[in-house]
Amino acid sequence: MTTTTRKLVLKSGISLYSGPRPDEFFIGTLRKRIAIYGASAPAIFGALKRGANAAEIAATFSLATDQVSDLVDQLHDCEFFETHSSAIQISERANKASEHIKDASFAQIRKRISPELTVTRWLPGVLDSGVSKVSARQSAHLEISGYSRAVQHLYAALLTSGVTYTQFSPSFRRGNEQISELDLIGGYISSTDIGQVFTTTSANKSKSLALFPAVKVESAEELPNNFAEKIIKIHFGEIDPEILGLWMASGQEHLLISEISGGYLTISPIVKPGITPCSRCCQLTIADQSGATLLEGGKDREEMPIAGASYLAGLIAAELVKLIDTGSCSLSSSAVAIDLLDLCNTKHIAVGRHPLCGCGWR
Structure with a gap:
């Protein structure tokens, strides 16, 4: 069961799709997604993108806590949330060789690494940014x-x-x-x-x-x-x-x-x-x-x-x-x-x- 007060962080790239039937929507990617029904689905997705927790979503949209928890659990099962945070790690050998690794060069690495995360965040078992x-x-x-x-x-x-x-x-x-x-x-x-x-x-x-x-x-x-x-x-x-x-x-x-x-x-x-x-x-x-x-x-x-x-x-x-x-x-x-x-x-x-x-x- 999901902790209702924990902040939820969707992975970058998670989108909302409409289905073929009225009030049918999907949250996820073209590779994998889950269904969500009801006219309030787009607004719920917006709340998830803002980082609202399960309790806040339930209160805002007058939904049962169990109903929201089930949705969040499905999203967790699909690994659509970032539940861990990771920092860039420099190999021990390179770290020893450079006393200024966390200066301007480190900021450059942060910018250059971003495109690689487009793929690595979606690898199986990855629960951080990648x-x-x-x-x-x-x-x-x-x-x-x-x-x-x-x-x-x-x-x-x-x-x-x-x-x-x-x-x-x-x-x-x-x-x-x-x-x-x-x-x-x-x-x-x-x-x-x-x-x-x-x-x-x-x-x-x-x-x-x-x-x-x-x-x-x-x-x-x-x-x-x-x-x-x-x-x-x-x-x-x-x-x-x-x-x-x-x-x-x-x-x-x-x-x-x-x-x-x-x-x-x-x-x-x-x-x-x-x-x-x-x-x-x-x-x-x-x-x-x-x-x-x-x-x-x-x-x-x-x-x-x-x-x-x-x-x-x-x-x-x-x-x-x-x-x-x-x-x-x-x-x-x-x-x-x-x-x-x-x-x-x-x-x-x-x-x-x-x-x-x-x-x-x-």
């Missing part, structure tokens, strides 16, 4: 390897979303380290950066891109005793079988994005070795469904077009952030096939452990 979820993204560590034009957008999207510890592997862009005209894709690289080392330039610009401040930890001794990060490796393009084998043997969580072939590419499911299907399970599943097994690829390596690079980066960033926020995402259980000629028809492919793949043998 700021605690965004703050927790600092505990993740993502490492990008391989090569793709989409990486520039992905790197920026993750940093500005609060995934502060997004880095490039030492082998990233090996043999193609310098910035060229192909890197001018509307991201943070400009024409004046041509000829510079991509990773060095990216690291320098990350300081202004990142939502939260970051510090470079030089040794394990500098880490807090209770330090723990969620480490995920993301690889674009063909991967060295020895590296992939090492990741599988060590239990390293990873995500693979294939080369482009005929304007088509595949994002594998996020692999947790020994727990989920691996990238070979994905390849075998796709071969079974398509009736075709790749024997030899095209002669030349294909580059990602601008629209495709932006789309791919946004999709991967959204999935990784959701994984960090909730522990699962669509890529936890399925692969994604992207046809660059028809981006609106991206396909999800359910992938299970394949009987012909050795990862499932015990």
Whole structure:
């Protein structure tokens, strides 16, 4: 039963809708809502928006206390109220490195974090503004390897979303380290950066891109005793079988994005070795469904077009952030096939452990 004198705070984004029948209304979102009946429903919704408690609403509209309590309980069950307050948390490492973290830079973080709350406040179990979820993204560590034009957008999207510890592997862009005209894709690289080392330039610009401040930890001794990060490796393009084998043997969580072939590419499911299907399970599943097994690829390596690079980066960033926020995402259980000629028809492919793949043998 709801405490009738407790102030009620609706989450930002809760709306009032009219139903098809007279005096039928709904409170909530287009994703989830509850019904409320009667001509006074819009006024009751207005009282809820102002923060009136159940007792005040019952008295104002001459309603039974139990009737109002039932309505409030339904709203609570749908997690439409902010019942907890949370403050922005800066990682312990960054906090130690900056004595002025709560000055102007902290005010800037408050402004920049607001758009992220548009999503995080609606995650299951979130009863605050969503700021605690965004703050927790600092505990993740993502490492990008391989090569793709989409990486520039992905790197920026993750940093500005609060995934502060997004880095490039030492082998990233090996043999193609310098910035060229192909890197001018509307991201943070400009024409004046041509000829510079991509990773060095990216690291320098990350300081202004990142939502939260970051510090470079030089040794394990500098880490807090209770330090723990969620480490995920993301690889674009063909991967060295020895590296992939090492990741599988060590239990390293990873995500693979294939080369482009005929304007088509595949994002594998996020692999947790020994727990989920691996990238070979994905390849075998796709071969079974398509009736075709790749024997030899095209002669030349294909580059990602601008629209495709932006789309791919946004999709991967959204999935990784959701994984960090909730522990699962669509890529936890399925692969994604992207046809660059028809981006609106991206396909999800359910992938299970394949009987012909050795990862499932015990």
